[in-house]
Amino acid sequence: MTTSKASESAASSSAGAAGRPRLVSRRNARRSRSASVRRRRRSSSIVLLLGLLATGVMWTVLAPGGNATETPDANEAVRQGRALFAQGCATCHGLNAQGSSEGPSLIGVGAAAVDFQMSTGRMPLAAPAAQADRKDPLYSETQIDQVEAYIQSLGGGPEDPDLTDADLNDADLAEGGELFLANCAQCHQAAGAGAPLTYGKFAPSLSQATADQVVEAMRTGPESMPVFGPGQINEEEAVAVAAYVRHLQDAPAPGGASIGKYGPVPEGLVAIVIGLGALLGVCLWIGARQKL
Amino acid sequence: MTTASAPVPKFQKRPTPARKVNRAIDDRFGTQGAIRRNFNKVFPDHWSFLIGEIALYSFMILLLTGIYLTLFFDPSNVEIIYNGSYVPLKGVEMSRAYASTLDISFDTRAGLVFRQIHHWAALVFVASIIAHMMRVFFTGAFRKPREVNWLIGIVLLMLALVEGFAGYSLPDDLLSGTGLRIAASIAQSIPVIGTWTSFLVFNGEFPGENFIPRLYVVHILLVPGILLALIGAHLGILWHQKHTDFPGPGKTEHNVVGHRVFPVFAVKSGGFFMLTFAVLALLGGLAQINPIWTFGPYDPAKVSSASQPDWYIGFLDGSTRLMPPWEFRGLGHTIPAVLWPTAVLPGVLFTLAALYPFLEAKFTGDKASHNLLQRPREAPTRTAIGAMSLSFYLVLFISGGNDIIAHTFSISLNAMTWAGRIGLIVVPPIAYVVTKRLCISLNERDAEIAHHGIETGIIRQLANGEFVEDHRPKPPPVSDYPQVPTDRIPLPAGAADGAHGKGLAHRAGKAVGGFFTEETEKPAGDAPVGGGSKH
Numbered sequence: 001m002t003t004s005k006a007s008e009s010a011a012s013s014s015a016g017a018a019g020r021p022r023l024v025s026r027r028n029a030r031r032s033r034s035a036s037v038r039r040r041r042r043s044s045s046i047v048l049l050l051g052l053l054a055t056g057v058m059w060t061v062l063a064p065g066g067n068a069t070e071t072p073d074a075n076e077a078v079r080q081g082r083a084l085f086a087q088g089c090a091t092c093h094g095l096n097a098q099g100s101s102e103g104p105s106l107i108g109v110g111a112a113a114v115d116f117q118m119s120t121g122r123m124p125l126a127a128p129a130a131q132a133d134r135k136d137p138l139y140s141e142t143q144i145d146q147v148e149a150y151i152q153s154l155g156g157g158p159e160d161p162d163l164t165d166a167d168l169n170d171a172d173l174a175e176g177g178e179l180f181l182a183n184c185a186q187c188h189q190a191a192g193a194g195a196p197l198t199y200g201k202f203a204p205s206l207s208q209a210t211a212d213q214v215v216e217a218m219r220t221g222p223e224s225m226p227v228f229g230p231g232q233i234n235e236e237e238a239v240a241v242a243a244y245v246r247h248l249q250d251a252p253a254p255g256g257a258s259i260g261k262y263g264p265v266p267e268g269l270v271a272i273v274i275g276l277g278a279l280l281g282v283c284l285w286i287g288a289r290q291k292l
Numbered sequence: 293m294t295t296a297s298a299p300v301p302k303f304q305k306r307p308t309p310a311r312k313v314n315r316a317i318d319d320r321f322g323t324q325g326a327i328r329r330n331f332n333k334v335f336p337d338h339w340s341f342l343i344g345e346i347a348l349y350s351f352m353i354l355l356l357t358g359i360y361l362t363l364f365f366d367p368s369n370v371e372i373i374y375n376g377s378y379v380p381l382k383g384v385e386m387s388r389a390y391a392s393t394l395d396i397s398f399d400t401r402a403g404l405v406f407r408q409i410h411h412w413a414a415l416v417f418v419a420s421i422i423a424h425m426m427r428v429f430f431t432g433a434f435r436k437p438r439e440v441n442w443l444i445g446i447v448l449l450m451l452a453l454v455e456g457f458a459g460y461s462l463p464d465d466l467l468s469g470t471g472l473r474i475a476a477s478i479a480q481s482i483p484v485i486g487t488w489t490s491f492l493v494f495n496g497e498f499p500g501e502n503f504i505p506r507l508y509v510v511h512i513l514l515v516p517g518i519l520l521a522l523i524g525a526h527l528g529i530l531w532h533q534k535h536t537d538f539p540g541p542g543k544t545e546h547n548v549v550g551h552r553v554f555p556v557f558a559v560k561s562g563g564f565f566m567l568t569f570a571v572l573a574l575l576g577g578l579a580q581i582n583p584i585w586t587f588g589p590y591d592p593a594k595v596s597s598a599s600q601p602d603w604y605i606g607f608l609d610g611s612t613r614l615m616p617p618w619e620f621r622g623l624g625h626t627i628p629a630v631l632w633p634t635a636v637l638p639g640v641l642f643t644l645a646a647l648y649p650f651l652e653a654k655f656t657g658d659k660a661s662h663n664l665l666q667r668p669r670e671a672p673t674r675t676a677i678g679a680m681s682l683s684f685y686l687v688l689f690i691s692g693g694n695d696i697i698a699h700t701f702s703i704s705l706n707a708m709t710w711a712g713r714i715g716l717i718v719v720p721p722i723a724y725v726v727t728k729r730l731c732i733s734l735n736e737r738d739a740e741i742a743h744h745g746i747e748t749g750i751i752r753q754l755a756n757g758e759f760v761e762d763h764r765p766k767p768p769p770v771s772d773y774p775q776v777p778t779d780r781i782p783l784p785a786g787a788a789d790g791a792h793g794k795g796l797a798h799r800a801g802k803a804v805g806g807f808f809t810e811e812t813e814k815p816a817g818d819a820p821v822g823g824g825s826k827h
Contacts, residue, residue, distance in 0.1 A: 190588065200705075283564075
C-alpha cells in the first residue's frame with residue numbers, strides 16, 4: 001500500500017513538475033518561432049532584392065545590348081518568318097505554331113524539319129491525302145530561311161545541316177552505301193527508286209532529294225519515316241549516306257539504259273514486250289510465205 | 293518421189309573443197325544416204341511454227357555466253373575485302389562470288405555485255421518457251437501422237453525455271469540472297485521433311501558455308517546437261533513424227549507440205565539464229581540488267597524494298613503476296629501459309645498442264661492421231677480453258693509486281709492486293725465464258741459464210757417490195773504453194789550472166805553453188821512436196 005501510494009504521489013508530483021515547465025516552454029517556443037520567421041522573411045526578401053538587382057544589372061549590362069548589336073538580321077528573320085507563318089501555315093498549325101486538329105505542333109521540330117518540308121514542296125500541303133508528295137517549292141530560299149528562323153526561335157530542334165560539295169566529296173562512299181542498304185533500302189529500295197507502304201503511303205523516290213534534304217529527313221523523320229538521330233547515325237555517317245544518295249542519282253548506268261532501277265519487274269517487261277516482241281516480229285518476217 | 297515428169301537435171305559437179313570432204317566422209321562412213329534423206333525433209337511454213345526456235349537459239353546463246361562467264365566467275369562463299377575498280381564498294385566485305393561478278397562487270401573485257409546478253413537471253417528463253425507452249429496448246433498440236441513431246445516440253449519449262457533461278461542466285465548480291473532466303477523458307481514450309489530438305493540443300497542452316505559451289509554445279513553442269521539432252525529428245529521426236537500443219541488445200545493427215553530442210557529451211561533457220569543473237573545482243577548492249585553493284589553484297593540482315601525474282605518466278609511471288617496468312621497448327625506440326633502458294637500451287641499447275649493431253653482425250657473421247665492442227669475457234673472448250681488458265685496466271689503475274697505497279701501508278705498497295713485476290717477468283721471464269729462465246733460466234737460466222745456467201749453490201753429491191761442483200765459465194769481456198777518447188781535445176785549460164793553480170797555478185801553466186809540455182813516446179817502446181825510419210 002505505502003509503496004503504491006508513494007509511487008502514486010511520486011507519479012503525480014512528477015507529473016505536476018513536468019507539466020508546468022512544458023507549458024512554459026511551449027509558450028516560449030511559439031514566441032521564438034514567430035521571431036525566427038520574421039527574421040527569415042526579412043533576410044529572404046533581402047536576398048530576393050539582391051537577386052533582382054543583380055539580374056537587372058546583368059540584363060542591362062549584357063542581354064539587350066549584345067543581341068541587338070550582334071544579330072539584328074536574326075530578329076528581323078524571325079519577324080519576317082512569323083509573318084510568313086501567319087499567312088501560309090497558321091491555318092493548320094495554329095497562330096503560335098501550337099498545332100490544331102488539322103496539323104501538328106511545330107514547337108521543337110527545328111529548322112531542319114521546316115527546310116525539308118518547304119524546300120521539297122510538301123508544305124504547304126496541296127491537298128490532304130495519305131501522304132504529301134514532292135512538288136516544286138512555293139517559297140523562295142530566303143523565305144524558307146525566315147520561317148526556319150521563326151520555328152527555331154520557338155523551341156529549338158535539329159538545325160539545317162547546310163552541307164557543301166566538299167563535305168560530300170570527302171565522305172566515305174562505301175560506308176554510306178552500307179548504311180544506306182542497312183537502314184534505307186528496305187523502304188526506299190536499293191537504288192533509291194522508292195516503294196509503296198501501306199494504304200497509299202509510300203517511301204518516295206530519292207532521285208531529286210538534295211544532300212541537305214536527305215540529312216534533314218534522317219534527323220526529323222517526316223511522314224512515316226523513323227528518326228535517325230545522332231545517336232544512331234552520327235554526323236559523318238549521315239553525310240556519307242547523303243553522298244551515297246547523290247552517287248545513286250548521278251552515277252551513269254554502266255550497262256546502258258537504266259530501265260526503272262527496280263531490277264526484275266521492268267526487266268521482265270522489256271524482255272517480254274521488246275525482246276520477245278521483236279523476235280515474234282522476226283518470226284512473222286521469216287515465216288511469211290513467199291511467192292516462189 | 294515427185295521427179296517423174298521433170299527433166300532430170302545434169303549437175304556440173306565442180307570438185308569444190310566441200311564436195312571433196314563430203315566424198316571423203318561418205319567413202320568411209322556411208323553418210324550420204326542419211327544426209328540426202330534428212331536434207332530433203334520437208335517442214336511446213338507458218339510463222340507460228342518458228343516460236344520454238346526462238347527458245348532453241350536463246351538457249352544456244354545462253355550456252356555460248358555462259359561459257360565465257362565461267363572463265364571469270366569464282367563460285368566461292370569465301371569472304372574477301374573488295375578492292376576492284378567500283379569505288380562505292382571499295383573496302384566492303386563480300387563473298388568471292390560477288391566480287392568476281394563485280395570484276396566481270398567492271399574489270400573484264402566485254403564481261404558486262406556478256407553478262408547482260410546472258411541474262412536477257414535467259415529472260416527471253418523462258419518467255420519464248422511459254423509462247424511456244426501457247427501456240428502448241430491453242431492449235432491442238434499436243435494431241436496424239438505428240439503427247440510425249442508435250443510432256444518433255446513441260447519438263448523443259450520447269451527446268452528452265454530452275455536453271456534461271458539458279459543463275460539469278462549465283463552472284464550472291466542482295467537480291468540473290470533474298471531470293472535464296474525465300475527458297476529456303478519454302479523448303480522449310482513442307483511438312484515433316486521441310487527442315488531436312490532445307491538442311492540438305494544448304495548443307496545446314498541457311499545460308500550455309502558452301503552453297504554457292506553447289507549451286508554453280510547445278511547451274512552450269514547438271515541442269516544445262518539435262519536441258520540439252522531433253523532438247524535433243526524434243527527435236528528428235530519432232531523430226532521423227534514430222535511437224536504438224538494447219539489444214540489447207542493439198543494438206544492431209546498423211547502428208548507434209550512446205551520447204552525442204554536444204555536449202556530453204558536451213559537458210560531461214562540460220563538467219564533466224566543470227567537475228568535472235570542480234571536482238572539479244574542489242575538488249576545486252578543497250579539496256580542494263582541486274583545491276584548487282586547497286587544491290588550490294590548479300591547480308592542476311594539487309595533487304596531492299598521491291599525485291600522481286602526474275603519475271604518467270606513472278607507468278608509464285610504474286611501467289612505468295614495474295615495468300616492470306618492462314619497458318620495451320622496441330623498434330624504436332626505447323627503448316628505455314630507460304631506452303632500453299634509456293635509449293636502446292638505450282639505442283640498443281642504443272643501437273644494439270646502435263647496431264648492436259650490425256651485429260652482432253654479422256655473427256656472428248658478423241659483417241660485418234662492428228663497431224664493437222666485446229667484453229668483455236670475450232671475447239672472452243674480447249675481455247676476457253678487456255679484463256680482461263682492464262683488469265684489466272686496473269687493475275688498472279690501482275691500481283692508479283694504489285695508494289696511497283698502501286699508505286700508507279702499511285703495506287704494503294706492494299707487495294708492492289710485485294711484486287712489481285714478478288715481478280716484471281718473472278719477473272720478466270722469470265723475469261724472462260726467470254727472466250728467460249730467468242731469461239732462459237734466465230735464458228736457460226738464461218739458457217740454462215742459457207743452457206744450464204746459473203747455479204748456484198750449491195751441491196752436490191754424485189755418486184756414485191758422486199759429488200760434483199762446480195763451475197764457472193766466464198767472463193768475456193770487458194771493453195772499456199774501455187775508453185776511448190778519440186779526439183780532443182782541449175783541456172784543456165786547465160787541467164788546467170790544476164791542477171792548478175794560478171795562482177796563480185798556473180799563470183800559470189802558461183803562460190804556458194806546450189807543456193808543460187810533457180811527452182812522451177814512441176815507442171816501440176818498444187819501437188820504437195822513430200823507426200824506421204826516417207827520423209
